[in-house]
Amino acid sequence: MTTSASLPLFPLDAVLLPGASLALRVFESRYLDMLRECGRRGSGFGICLILEGGEVGGPATPASVGTEAVIEDFDTGADGLLRLRVRGARRFRVERTRVRDNGLVVADVDWCAPDPAIELQPEHALLGVVLRKILERIDGADRAFPEPRFDDAAWVGWRLAELLPLAAAQRQQLLQQDDPDVRLETLLRLVDD
Known part of the structure; x- marks a missing residue:
């Protein structure tokens, strides 16, 4: 804090x-x-x-x-x-x-403390691929996200939480998580479901 x-x-x-x-x-x-x-x-x-x-x-x-x-x-x-x-x-x-x-x-x-700078781990690489595919399908994504950081665990997690069709309670759960890697683990489970 x-x-x-x-x-x-x-x-x-x-x-x-x-x-x-x-x-x-x-x-x-x-x-x-x-x-x-x-x-x-x-x-x-x-x-x-x-x-x-x-x-x-x-x-x-x-x-x-x-x-x-x-x-x-x-x-x-x-x-x-x-x-x-x-x-x-x-x-x-x-x-x-x-x-x-x-x-x-x-x-x-x-x-809250800013997210630490953590590289996207190999076990979360699939989420980086999913995010790339989502952005490829969004018209104007290059303007909305002019400097994508696909190797940044926090950035990938926040963008997926923003763009995936999640319920407000699921987004809130991700917002409350301080650790970018745990946030990505939660997203992996949500994507699997």
């Missing part, structure tokens, strides 16, 4: 992974307020999988591990709603949460 911080949360029925892109539509005043605050501070916000509650309405109960979202682009859609494209950055562990008067959940978080 590294340093602690206070981070506003945007709980979702989806999991944002490090390095992954996610599109959001923002219309609730608590999240619009949050984005104004993030813009003033030049900071991101946290995205956590919802364990209890919903995306709209009362404050939801977030999972204990989430990912910092950094805004890459925004505009207003034809429906007048704010649309964001965010990218996953650092992972964090939620230590405690509080709810502001406007319903925004704010968490005290500890930042």
